[in-house]
Every structure is written in structure tokens, then in C-alpha cells.
Amino acid sequence: MIEIQHISKSFGDKKILKDISGTFEKGKPNLIIGASGTGKSVLLKCIVELVKPDEGYVFFDRRNFTEANRNGKIEIRREIGMLFQGGALFDSKTVEENVRFPLDMLAVMPKDEKQDRVNLVLNRVGLKGANKKMPSELSGGMRKRVGIARAIVNNPKYLFCDEPNSGLDPQTSILIDELIQVLTSDYDTTTIVVTHDMNSVMGIGENIMFLYQGEKLWEGGKDDITHSGVEQLDDFVFANKVMIAMRGKTS
Amino acid sequence: MKEIGKYFIFLGYLFTNRESFKTHYSLILDECVRIGVNSIFLFVLVSTFIGAVSTVQTAFNLVAPYIPKYVISQVVREMTVLELAPTVMAIVYAGKVGSSMSGNLGTMRITEQIDALEVMGINSINYLVLPKIVASVLMYPLLVIVSGVCALMGGYLVGMITGILAPTEYIYGVRYLFNEFTITFALIKAVTFGFLVASISSYKGYYTEGGALEVGISSTKAVTTSVIAILLADYLLAQLLLSPA
Numbered sequence: 001m002i003e004i005q006h007i008s009k010s011f012g013d014k015k016i017l018k019d020i021s022g023t024f025e026k027g028k029p030n031l032i033i034g035a036s037g038t039g040k041s042v043l044l045k046c047i048v049e050l051v052k053p054d055e056g057y058v059f060f061d062r063r064n065f066t067e068a069n070r071n072g073k074i075e076i077r078r079e080i081g082m083l084f085q086g087g088a089l090f091d092s093k094t095v096e097e098n099v100r101f102p103l104d105m106l107a108v109m110p111k112d113e114k115q116d117r118v119n120l121v122l123n124r125v126g127l128k129g130a131n132k133k134m135p136s137e138l139s140g141g142m143r144k145r146v147g148i149a150r151a152i153v154n155n156p157k158y159l160f161c162d163e164p165n166s167g168l169d170p171q172t173s174i175l176i177d178e179l180i181q182v183l184t185s186d187y188d189t190t191t192i193v194v195t196h197d198m199n200s201v202m203g204i205g206e207n208i209m210f211l212y213q214g215e216k217l218w219e220g221g222k223d224d225i226t227h228s229g230v231e232q233l234d235d236f237v238f239a240n241k242v243m244i245a246m247r248g249k250t251s
Numbered sequence: 252m253k254e255i256g257k258y259f260i261f262l263g264y265l266f267t268n269r270e271s272f273k274t275h276y277s278l279i280l281d282e283c284v285r286i287g288v289n290s291i292f293l294f295v296l297v298s299t300f301i302g303a304v305s306t307v308q309t310a311f312n313l314v315a316p317y318i319p320k321y322v323i324s325q326v327v328r329e330m331t332v333l334e335l336a337p338t339v340m341a342i343v344y345a346g347k348v349g350s351s352m353s354g355n356l357g358t359m360r361i362t363e364q365i366d367a368l369e370v371m372g373i374n375s376i377n378y379l380v381l382p383k384i385v386a387s388v389l390m391y392p393l394l395v396i397v398s399g400v401c402a403l404m405g406g407y408l409v410g411m412i413t414g415i416l417a418p419t420e421y422i423y424g425v426r427y428l429f430n431e432f433t434i435t436f437a438l439i440k441a442v443t444f445g446f447l448v449a450s451i452s453s454y455k456g457y458y459t460e461g462g463a464l465e466v467g468i469s470s471t472k473a474v475t476t477s478v479i480a481i482l483l484a485d486y487l488l489a490q491l492l493l494s495p496a
């Protein structure tokens with residue numbers, strides 16, 4: 001479980017995040033949704049302190065991350081798996097070396113076991129046989145999937161995914177969503193997924209936080225999202241032609 | 252001033268939360284190979300030509316008949332060992348290796364590769380920068396030796412080809428009144444410059460903010476700052492080590 005309290009962040013005099021609090025629970029995916037540029041990625045980075053929040057606290061299973069010392073932070077970070085919006089693959093390493101990297105650096109296990117683990121996760125993201133490719137040879141969607149494989153290879157306690165299925169075709173998207181959901185419940189992971197894909201929201205959105213221009217306007221489950229009564233959220237949810245027509249009928 | 256403080260804090264992080272020696276060992280080797288491959292051709296080319304040109308120009312300036320010819324190669328030797336090989340080549344080194352180090356780290360920064368390391372709990376400064384600095388401190392003195400030899404060879408060849416001075420005279424001059432300390436001094440300079448170029452370029456690259464454009468700007472700044480640091484350090488070292496006690 002991750003708890004955030006009163007997180008605020010400005011860049012220069014531009015306020016990006018405004019007093020955001022919330023709880024992300026174990027065992028089911030937690031979604032952060034919102035339009036482009038509302039601060040979803042910045043919030044995710046504030047939680048792991050890649051961006052230092054101006055105010056507020058973050059707790060990982062009641063451990064105060066914000067006020068932990070350097071070693072305390074490292075200890076918690078070693079339990080984190082993170083997918084970056086752009087993939088963030090190490091471009092001098094092959095796919096296999098990228099995925100194995102967290103194991104090489106952090107895990108103590110025999111070489112064969114590492115290799116098995118790497119092949120297993122590559123298989124799960126549908127990239128069997130891409131082991132020896134370089135990141136520059138991959139498509140955008142493939143990079144993303146290698147990023148996911150790298151994030152989950154070490155069985156993290158906390159999994160962060162920044163738009164895991166942007167740039168993927170609908171079918172692969174569903175596959176990735178399901179993978180995230182299964183891993184989350186199987187290993188009782190605390191998972192936070194940033195997305196603006198309504199398919200994901202309706203698929204795995206059990207616990208959703210809606211951000212609008214740096215503010216948290218709503219939270220709840222997918223069953224309530226269509227009748228939240230929040231104007232901005234309705235604009236976000238019903239943002240395609242079919243949905244707009246439906247919205248017309250329901251209201 | 253603030254920048255200098257930040258630079259020293261950056262250097263401090265090199266040694267906190269270290270990765271294992273085994274991890275670093277292979278990273279340092281990779282980095283050494285990269286530095287060598289990157290710069291050896293340019294070093295040989297530039298220093299051979301500088302050696303040759305210095306010989307011709309020194310000969311041109313020393314026309315008086317009562318000055319023995321071997322003085323030419325003696326002068327070329329002093330110039331090469333004291334200034335050409337360690338200092339002038341350091342500027343070439345900054346342009347070639349420094350800018351590539353800075354570009355490499357800058358790209359890793361803007362594509363979030365550094366963030367990815369940090370979020371795994373890895374000290375990215377230690378993991379990425381320490382091997383670069385160690386490799387540079389090891390490799391640059393070697394490159395200086397290579398370029399010293401090439402410069403003297405260049406002079407030798409041009410002397411022989413143009414007949415300015417005979418090979419035996421040249422060799423005699425190179426050995427005449429040779430003070431070993433100048434070699435030690437050159438190597439001390441080389442280690443210092445190797446450290447300065449790698450650390451300053453890494454620093455500039457590591458703290459790149461923005462996009463591809465900024466990576467280029469960081470590389471340019473890395474070279475400029477390295478060159479200034481080299482020249483300052485050159486002067487300080489000369490004051491410290493060569494001034495008559």
C-alpha cells in the first residue's frame with residue numbers, strides 16, 4: 001500500500017501538482033487518469049522522488065519515504081519496478097541485457113535462473129525471440145513492452161507503469177492490461193498505472209484517481225465513473241463520438 | 252560559484268553507495284576501449300604533424316651558424332614533453348572524448364535512462380561516471396606518451412626528408428641535457444587533465460535538462476569548461492612544480 005499526503009510541485013512559478021492526497025492499495029491496479037499535460041507523469045515521479053515534491057509525504061507500507069535517509073530510500077527503491085513513458089531502455093544494451101539488468105544489479109541468483117526469468121517475462125509481454133535485438137531496432141510498442149518486462153522481472157513489491165499501452169494496438173493493449181492485473185493480484189503488488197486510455201479504465205480500473213490541471217477532482221471505481229457528476233471527468237470519459245452520442249441519451 | 256559547489260557535491264557522490272568492484276571492472280574496461288578507439292587516430296595524426304611543423308619552424312628560427320643543429324631537436328623535445336603532448340593534446344582530448352562523454356550522459360538523462368537507474372536504487376553517478384573518470388585517468392597518460400613519441404617521430408622524419416638535420420644529429424639533440432623530471436611532470440599533468448576532462452564533461456552531461464538540443468549545448472559547454480580548467484591547471488602545476496625552490 002502506498003499513501004501520499006498533500007503532494008505539491010511547481011516548476012518555476014507554474015504549479016503542476018496541487019495538494020494531492022490518496023491511497024493506492026495492494027493487489028489490484030490503481031489508475032491515475034487525466035488529459036495530456038495534467039501532471040500524471042510528474043505525480044508518478046514525485047512518488048518515487050525522481051522529482052522532489054515541494055510539499056507532502058509519501059509512505060510505502062507505512063514507511064516514510066520522504067523523510068528516509070539515503071540508504072532507507074535505496075532500500076525502498078530496490079522494491080520498485082517502473083515503466084517510463086518513453087521506455088527508458090539502456091540503448092547500449094540488448095533487449096535481454098536490459099531485462100536482465102535489475103537481476104544482475106540487485107538479485108542474487110544463478111545465471112541460468114536469471115536467463116529463465118528473462119525468457120519468461122519476455123514471453124509474457126509477447127516478445128519471445130527478441131532477446132538479441134538492440135533498442136534502436138525496436139518499434140515504439142516493442143520498446144514499451146521491453147520496458148514492462150524490465151519493470152516486472154525482479155518481482156517488485158511496487159509497480160509503476162506510465163502509459164503501459166500507449167502506442168500498442170488494441171489487442172496487445174488488452175494483453176498488457178491483463179498481464180498487469182494478473183501480476184498485481186498474484187504477487188499482491190501495489191500497482192499504479194498512469195493512463196488516458198478508456199479501454200484500460202473500463203478493463204482494470206478498480207481504483208481510479210482523476211487529475212485535472214494538477215488537482216485531484218475525483219476518485220472511485222470504473223462502475224461509478226460514468227455517473228460521477230464531475231463535469232471535467234465526464235468530458236474526459238465521453239471524449240469520442242460514440243460516447244458523446246451515448247452521453248446525450250443518458251442525460 | 253554555485254556551479255563549482257554543485258560540481259564538488261557531484262564528485263562526492265562518486266564514492267557513496269558503491270557498486271561492486273566486479274561491476275566496475277568491466278565498465279572501466281569498456282570505457283578504456285571506447286576512449287582509445289575514439290581518439291588514437293586523431294592523436295597520432297595531430298601530434299605527428301605538430302612534431303614535424305615544430306621542427307621546421309624551429310629550424311627556420313635558428314639560422315645563426317654558431318648554433319649547433321641538434322639544438323633544434325632539443326627545443327622540439329622540450330616543447331613536446333612540457334606542453335605539446337600533455338596540454339595541447341588535452342584540448343584535442345576535451346574536444347573528442349569530453350564531448351562524447353557529455354553527449355552520452357546527456358542522452359541518457361533526457362531519455363530517462365538515468366532515472367531508470369536511480370529508481371532501481373542504483374547510484375547513477377557512481378555507476379556511470381566513476382568508470383569514465385577512472386578510464387580517463389588511466390588512458391590519457393598513455394595517449395600522452397603515444398603522442399609524445401609520435402611528435403618526436405614526426406620531427407625525425409621531416410628532418411630526414413627535408414635534410415634540415417641528419418637523423419644522428421636529431422637523436423643527439425633529443426637526448427642532449429635531458430632532464431627526466433620533465434617526463435614525470437608531463438605525466439602528472441596528464442593524470443590531472445584526464446581527470447578534469449572526464450569529470451567536467453560528465454558533470455555537464457549528467458545535469459542536462461530538456462531535449463536533444465540541450466544535449467548538444469551541454470557537449471559544447473563541456474568542451475569550453477574543460478579547456479578553461481586545463482589551462483588554469485596547467486598554469487598552476489607549472490607554478491607549483493617548475494618554479495625554482
Ligand SMILES: Nc1ncnc2c1ncn2[C@@H]1O[C@H](COP(=O)(O)OP(=O)(O)OP(=O)(O)O)[C@@H](O)[C@H]1O
Nearest residue numbers: 011016034035036037038039040041042043085196
Ligand atoms: N522537468 C520539468 N520542468 C518543467 N516543467 C515540466 C517538467 N516536467 C513536466 N513539466 C510540466 O508539467 C506538466 C505536466 O507534465 P506531465 O508529463 O506530468 O504530463 P502528463 O499528465 O504525464 O501528460 P501526458 O499524458 O501527455 O504524458 C506539463 O505542463 C509539463 O510541461
Ligand SMILES: [Mg+2]
Nearest residue numbers: 040041085162
Ligand atoms: Mg505522462
